[in-house]
Amino acid sequence: MLDKLFDPDVVAVIGASRTEGKVGHAVLKNLLQGAGHQVIPINPKVNEILGLKCYADVLDVPEKIDLAVIVVPAAAVPSTMEKCGQAGISYVVVISAGFKEASLEGARLEREITAIAGKYGMRMVGPNCLGIIDTSSSLNASFAASMAFPGNIAMMSQSGAICTVTLDWADRIGVGFSKFISLGNKADLAENDFLELFMKDDSTAVIAAYLEGVKDGPRFMDVARNVTREKPVIIVKSGRTAVGSRAVSSHTGTLAGSDAAYTAAFRQSGVIRADSLEEMLDYSRAFSTYPLPRGKKVAILTNAGGLGILTADACHSIGLSITSFEEETITKLKQKLPEAAGLYNPVDVLGDASPQLYEHALEVLLADPNVDGIIVLVSPQAMTDVPAIAQSLIKMVKTSDKPILCNLAGGMRIAAGEEILNQHGIPNYPSSERAVASLKALCDYSSIKVKEHTTPVxxxxxxxxxxxxxxxxxxxxxxxxxxxxxxxxxxxxxxxxQSRMAGNLPEAIAACEEIGYPVVMKIISPDISHKTDVGGIKLNLVDAKDVEHAYLTMMSDVKHYMPNAQITGVQVQQMxxxxxxxxxxxxxxxxxxxxxxxxxxxxxxxxxxxxxxxxxxxxxxxxxxxxxxxxxxxxxxxxxxxxxxxxxxxxxxxxxxxxxxxxxxxxxxxxxxxxxxxxxxxxxxxxxxxxxxxxx
Amino acid sequence: MLDKLFDPDVVAVIGASRTEGKVGHAVLKNLLQGAGHQVIPINPKVNEILGLKCYADVLDVPEKIDLAVIVVPAAAVPSTMEKCGQAGISYVVVISAGFKEASLEGARLEREITAIAGKYGMRMVGPNCLGIIDTSSSLNASFAASMAFPGNIAMMSQSGAICTVTLDWADRIGVGFSKFISLGNKADLAENDFLELFMKDDSTAVIAAYLEGVKDGPRFMDVARNVTREKPVIIVKSGRTAVGSRAVSSHTGTLAGSDAAYTAAFRQSGVIRADSLEEMLDYSRAFSTYPLPRGKKVAILTNAGGLGILTADACHSIGLSITSFEEETITKLKQKLPEAAGLYNPVDVLGDASPQLYEHALEVLLADPNVDGIIVLVSPQAMTDVPAIAQSLIKMVKTSDKPILCNLAGGMRIAAGEEILNQHGIPNYPSSERAVASLKALCDYSSIKVKEHTTPVxxxxxxxxxxxxxxxxxxxxxxxxxxxxxxxxxxxxxxxxQSRMAGNLPEAIAACEEIGYPVVMKIISPDISHKTDVGGIKLNLVDAKDVEHAYLTMMSDVKHYMPNAQITGVQVQQMxxxxxxxxxxxxxxxxxxxxxxxxxxxxxxxxxxxxxxxxxxxxxxxxxxxxxxxxxxxxxxxxxxxxxxxxxxxxxxxxxxxxxxxxxxxxxxxxxxxxxxxxxxxxxxxxxxxxxxxxx
CATH class of the missing domain: 3.30.470.20 (ATP-grasp fold, B domain)
Known part of the structure; x- marks a missing residue:
């Protein structure tokens, strides 16, 4: 599915440009930097761009085009798409903006191109997007400033700028992606399609997304339920607080707001919801790097007492447990750790700890069956050889079947150590709280993966x-x-x-006699939703006299509070x-x-x-x-x-x-x-x- | 108060060393890099260190020493302190470790040196600390790896490693401090003393602290109440979740845990509590840089829609309000912004926005009386000149009387812009959520500052x-x-x-008759705290017969549930x-x-x-x-x-x-x-x- 979209043999750039700085130039250049695909520029005004023969029209191209990247102005997209359809092209990426996001006319254009795609059975990414990247097929069909590093995180984003920010952030610390998709307006292909693709994609281990909404809620839940059984899905959904435009009159509507359904749907389908881009990227890196923990029992290893306490606080407040060690663990730690060291959790190897001491302690902690995951803290104290400790950590992280999350804490003097971790694809969480939150995400997914999704009876x-x-x-x-x-x-x-309706007092008394006392009486009116507020409920009526009194009082009260309410009668119920x-x-x-x-x-x-x-x-x-x-x-x-x-x-x-x-x-x-x-x-x-x- | 501690004319280093890597060497070297004070090494084994004449003893020094920094082994500290006292030294900083934090013997030593300090009227920092730094007097009486940059944040920390981490972090991004104090074991001088000092210190505008506890709770509250009226105080208090060792039997004790008192005391005395070092530093930088906002109405300015929405979400969830603009603001924005721009909050200047456009929008937003503070978001899109925008931001931040918090979002391509902001002492918050949280802290302090602290009647x-x-x-x-x-x-x-006690049934009946019916009856026993659980409460007794029945049932029930409870009688009360x-x-x-x-x-x-x-x-x-x-x-x-x-x-x-x-x-x-x-x-x-x- 969508194979040739991400690994095309022939790609055409429609609207390719000779002018540096133009999107049609950037896309062409990016595509040329890849491998394994032929790139064909389309532009009726020139014969050659970047050394490639340029065609006026896709219909002129002798080769069979698998993918067309469209960067012409919005108004020209429909006719362009028609030609793509006639040329038998299976996939288009419409980078051009000026559609639904811009105006009513844009929305009309978007419906038009979607219909054209449907007519020819073409699948479309966008419009109004940055393009797509696949590092395993070496495809960069986007105008991103640089190619993503290879990695096992698949990312999709409904905002082009957030694609840009994420790629730029990733470049700085060497985080890699398998696929990177700018969803744009999602006129055709949307998150559900890519979730399914990512699930089957061997180069993808983690799925991350920034979404402003989902296109098809029920299908999203079905797809996500399946995908999250195989791979973790981490989503930032923005617009939590947008006020819904519908008038709501029920408790459910009022209390739900605009976000409750997303929260519920994500939870029910096993999606991990991140509250910010930072969280999404932190969690994605954790999933990208670490094995899943078996439980929530955490060991903290530190060379600074204060950092250890703060980290324990963070674990506690997020619901991870600070584990107790086996007797043997304490004994083994004692063998090599200095006398003043902290042997219990957090384990404090003290300010002058060597890389060997860190390694020893890590080995001992990893062997303890009460430890499911470890947070390692390194502060750059006088004697601390941060780069050497980073080297030791790499060795331990790469061979361990338990997650070891690192926080080299500081600035200048941890920079080299951080660089070493990054080079080996190991995250350095800038604060222990972020390491702890990421470990919690790993733990949460351990539970999600094994959760049964029984179908409703x-x-x-x-x-x-x-x-x-x-x-x-x-x-x-x-x-x-x-x-x-x-x-x-x-x-x-x-x-x-048991309940009856009555249009007047004699009917009400008759109904009560039928139900049997004690009874409750309630006003019936299409205009009254909170009956108590207007004296519209009377409790514990024990005989006909009670009923008569209640009825008369209620009618007078209701008329007083809501003189214009239409009153159908009363309802009497068993109490x-x-x-x-x-x-x-x-x-x-x-x-x-x-x-x-x-x-x-x-x-x-x-x-x-x-x-x-x-x-x-x-x-x-x-x-x-x-x-x-x-x-x-x-x-x-x-x-x-x-x-x-x-x-x-x-x-x-x-x-x-x-x-x-x-x-x-x-x-x-x-x-x-x-x-x-x-x-x-x-x-x-x-x-x-x-x-x-x-x-x- | 404490003037000569931070601005001494003559400083002695007792335990000064020739050997690089030793604390006694590092302290001396750090002191020598300062100005305005004479430095005298004390070490009986050598005549000269780093070109300075070395004395065997403080008593041999002809000059009047104001401050002695002590780095001799713990066991030698008492005799050293005695000599300092005899030499008439007013202040000592005891860097040496091996006191209360290490062992019972250490705790005894600590009491001993505290007594010696008291005897001579010397004031002591430490023991077991990193030392102190004062950038305005150019004093670095610590073994920190580097001198702090000058700035207006005063920082104190109960953990030496957290001093190190903070200084190292600050070095990387150019954050400066007025004073930096490693509190150590707080045997004499503690947070309260320094809070009072910081309040009066002209070079200090913001006070930050990492604490594991306070030395004197009631005094802390008195002092903090005064200080927070003048300057913001931001504290990370760790050990939130430490389990208290006392047995608690009351609801208050059980529900309070170990942290409720700190939370209450901080709130009552106007201290802003940070949940992590990151928050403490983020907030401190905000206070260090920005004027206080008059209210909680926020404008968001962005070149990326997605980031704007996420930021609005963050504002809403933290209790800041996304303001509505004056008609005039919209009109003025419209004049220069492109047609597709977002004119309402968040204001979206679009992906290709120039520095001039950012400036124009900022000017317009700052002029709107409905705007109390602004969050500026910059994503590095194709046409974005991040460094130039950073330059524009500096100009606006420096002249504005409203806070403008910045989030240049990304990695590689915002690095230069971030560097420019840092050079001008303006924070770049790495995520919009952190900018929003910092703006919230500014708003909170605006309220704290004007809060009346009436004394209890x-x-x-x-x-x-x-x-x-x-x-x-x-x-x-x-x-x-x-x-x-x-x-x-x-x-x-x-x-x-109204209530009476009764030791037996006749007394109980008599008491009820006296009070008047209806009454409630309760068991009285020192062993029973939850009376309901054992049938020890009977309600709505309307006559003597009721009372008799209730009494007998209660005695039988209580004996059944708690056969060993000692029963004193019953209490009868008006219902x-x-x-x-x-x-x-x-x-x-x-x-x-x-x-x-x-x-x-x-x-x-x-x-x-x-x-x-x-x-x-x-x-x-x-x-x-x-x-x-x-x-x-x-x-x-x-x-x-x-x-x-x-x-x-x-x-x-x-x-x-x-x-x-x-x-x-x-x-x-x-x-x-x-x-x-x-x-x-x-x-x-x-x-x-x-x-x-x-x-x-």
Whole structure:
């Protein structure tokens, strides 16, 4: 797949230029510096560029062109693409800008060239990109200032400038890449395609990406789930805080913001999310260099006590454990370390430690089964031979089956040592905190790699009954579903509270007598979403007199607070006690679709914002994870001898809601609030639910 | 104060050596490279070192020595110090190691030399330190590998290696220091002394420190409160996660850990806490270079969209606001910026932006009253002249009254620009996130500087009555105070629930009749701290029959759960409803003394660990801050139209508890749980309290 894109025999540069400084010149020059491919410039105005015969048109070229790099002005791209299609070219890289990113006319042009590519079965990178680089095939089809060093990191970026920054950073410290792709506007080929490619690419061990969005959320999750089983994927996703333009009325929508779906989707599909370019590159280098640790038990080796303590602090705060050593380890360390040395973790070999001492200590620590990974700290003290220690570290890093992350700390006097590490492809993390964070990423991926991705079970449901309720609502022009949506839950096997609707007081009393006391009464109005605020909920009504009083007060209160609200009637329900209130919600994310939310009800959701998210469909593991990852989980799991709540019943409900929102894309918003969860074994009961249908 | 320590006329090096590589040689050489002071080597074995006449003894030196730097072996330090004292030397810097840090014998030696210093009124730096540097007096009384560059940052470090690392780092990028102090074991002079010195030191604008602890917590807070009003103080405090060795039994102790007191003390005294050396140095450079911003409104200027978005994300996540511009700003930007440029925040001058364009945009942004600070991003794209842009930035930074923080992003191709910035003392933050964090530190200090430090008001209390209760307890050999401690609260004007103790059932019934129903009954036992867990609390008893049943059940339950618990009787209390339960606790921190804790009661404290801390004594502002800074504060402040709780009454109670624990150092632990807070204006009521007296 995409083989000839990255390893073409013949490449044409359409818009090649003789003028230095022009993109059409830079691309040509970069391509010529590669090997294994013939390069053909296309430009109707000249006969020769850089010693190569220049053609006016791809259709004039006798050779079969595999890849065309297009650098003509945007307006000329459609006709150029047409010719490429006629010439039977399989791949184009459209570097030209002036498309979707620039104007409405640009967006139209972009749709046009995408259609042309589709018509001829051409695959396209870009438009509006820097180009692509493949170090294993020696292809630089970009206008980057220099060729990337060879390496095992595949990188793709939705921003050309971030390609430039990353390549320039990598050049300074000698970090290499297998493939480097500027995604541009992703009109055709996008992150999903390249993820699949990178997975199968033998020269790639680590995948890094800067993304501003994904093109197809559900497919991204499918692809990423597969890829992350094989290779680590580290992504910086920017735009965390962009305010969504949609109006949101549900808790889920409000609490999710624009980033919750990405966070959930990345977590669910095993993607490691980096918070900055620095983190992305730090982690990528770690994966590029080190074997995966078996666990989270860290040894710290230092020649400076203070640095050791700071590093231990960093490990602790990030969730790595400062391991305890075997008795034998201490004994062996004692044999060669000076008397004042620190033998316990952090191991302090003292300020005058020789390379041999570092090596000895490292050997001993590596042999300890309680050590999964090591952070080595070197401060340039009076007697410290930093370059020699760097040499020792190389030897140890290259032969060890455990990761050894280094922080030569300082400036001038560690520069030579740093250079030596870089030359051998070993990162020197500029701070111990960054080494620790990178080790944590290695540990996280160790867990991700072995994580099972079970497919959701399909529950037996009465889909037809649910369909009918929705169809009726649509037929009646209703967007917000009230009491009838409890019937929808019943159709999906979710137990619901006994409940009746009543249009007036006599009906209300009759309904209560039917359900049996005590009951709860709630106002029904399409205009009121927070019923409590307007006196629209009355609890614990024990007889008809209570019901009458409650009804009259409620009507007067509601009219007082919201004089214009349209009131359909009241809902009376059996009063349920002894359970815990939780909330299950769903909001449609524009990228990933149905985003489920779980939280404890009431104040916990509204004021502590203590909720968790997952993209549907979820399986039981993911449902359990959602429940267990809220901070107030102990309140559900049972505290102080209190019985645990029926977590199995919540999982079951989450799975059914997941299935419901997958089955009915017309459900735009869903909120079950509260779902009353009884003690273990006693199930749960949906008390209230609110659904909104999509505006068709 | 300490003038001649940093600007001596005559300095002696005791233990000076001819041998290169020896500390006694390095110190001498460093001193000789300075100016304005005469240097005298002391060594009984030689007559001359480095061309200087060498004396056998300080007592032989005819000149009046101001400062002696001691590098003799630890065992010889006491006799050396005696001679220094006899010679009338005012200051010694003891570089020699082998003291408290090494062994018990070393600790004894350290006490000995401290006593000698005290006897002669000598002030001592160290022992076990690297020495001191003062760039304004041209003094390098250390064995550091090089002299620090001059600058306005004063730095002190409790770790010699961290001095080395910092100096070496600073050398590489040209960061300068006013004074540089290796604190060593802090046997005499410590952080508090130097903080006071730095405050008055004209050459110092910023104070940075690496500390592993403070010598005198309360004095530290007093001093730091004063200093931070004048100059920013940035401290890395390591050992966050060290497990305290004391056994703790209270909530406050358990939740505080070893770090809460430092966090609280730093916050209360205006110290900016850095989480890593990198942060400390980043922030220090920002303070060293920039004026303080008036607010938190940030403009981002970039030549790369992607970097701009990442930077906006970083601002948002750290609490800086991405400002909106005046209409005029947009108009002026539009005049010179290309059509495709981004005119709103972030301002994107596009990839080919010239230095002039950067300058124009900066001028316009600086003129906007909605801009308090600017982050400038430069990516090295094809047409980017990074060094020229760096030159423009220097001009703007130097003349602006708003901070402009720079991130030239990349490696090779920004190196020259970075070098230019460094040469002009302007930091290039290697990532935009670090620039943003540093700008945030500037903003934080803007608030700290103007913060009022009111002294706690003294409340009218009956101290004698309280004293008597404590004396009685001590006289009776009781360490844990039960019901009688409610009397202690009453003495301090804290309203307490009506309550009686009863030794048997008839007494219990009589007490209840006296208080009036409904009542609550609680077990009293020195062995039981969590009464609920053992059935030791019964609520809502409405008559004598209820009381009898509750009493019998409780006794049987408690015996079942804790057969060996000693039971003193029961406590009966008026039953209070309609309030919110909060908890006020106190634990003695070894460094800072009484550490107050506040939180919502019950599950919030135990499972959400949602509590706040402050070192007593607190004033009303600090008490208010404690209350407002818990996450569940909205539940107290009133949510969803619910009446707010009586926050004034909580503040009042916190102030009284603060006074109580200050007045009685013998109170080791204090926990009021719950304090029932009624709605606004209705006060609060202590429901239960537990105090532990110090083991004398």
């Amino acid at each position: 399909t529950m037996p449901v009465n889909r037809e009954a649910a369909q009918k309720i929705i169809d009726d609502a649509i037929a009646n022009g209703r967007r917000t579903l009230g009491l009838e949506s409890l019937g929808l839950l019943t159709a999906y096997g979710i137990p619901v509270v 349920v006690t002894g359970g815990k209130e939780v909330i299950i919600g769903m909001d449609r994310d524009p990228q990933f679709g149905p985003l489920l939310m779980f939280g404890l009800g009431g104040v916990y959701v509204e004021f502590l914002k203590d909720v968790s998210f997952a993209v549907a469909p979820v399986n039981d593991k993911e449902a359990q994870h959602m429940i267990a990852s809220i901070k107030t989980y102990p309140l559900i799991a049972g505290v102080r001898g209190e019985k645990p709540s029926d977590i199995k019943a919540i999982v079951d409900t989450l799975l059914k809601v997941s299935q419901l929102v997958m089955d009915f894309p017309s459900l735009a918003e869903f909120e079950m609030n509260p779902l009353m969860v009884m003690p273990e074994g006693k199930g749960c009961l949906a008390m209230d639910v609110r659904m909104t249908l999509r505006n068709e | 003294t409340m009218p209390v009956n101290r004698e009555a309280a004293q008597k209760i404590i004396d009685d307890a001590i006289a009776n050999g009781r360490r844990t105070l039960g019901l009688e401690s409610l009397g202690l609260l009453t003495a301090y004007g804290i309203p307490v629930v 209070v409803t309609g309030g919110k339960e909060v908890i006020i606790g106190m634990d003695r921190d070894p460094q800072f003394g009484p550490l107050l804790m506040f939180g919502l009661g019950g599950v919030y404290v135990e499972f959400l660990k949602d509590v706040s801390f402050a070192v007593a004594p607190v004033n009303d502002k600090e008490a208010q801050h404690m209350i407002a800074s818990i996450k569940t504060y909205p539940l107290i402040a009133g949510v969803r139209g619910e009446k707010p709780s009586d926050i004034k009454a909580i503040v009042d109670t916190l102030l009284k508890v603060s006074q109580l624990v200050m007045d009685f150092p013998s109170l080791a632990e204090f926990e009021m749980n719950p304090l029932m807070v009624m709605p606004e204006g209705k006060g609060c009521l202590a429901m239960d309290v537990r105090m532990t007296l110090r083991n004398e």
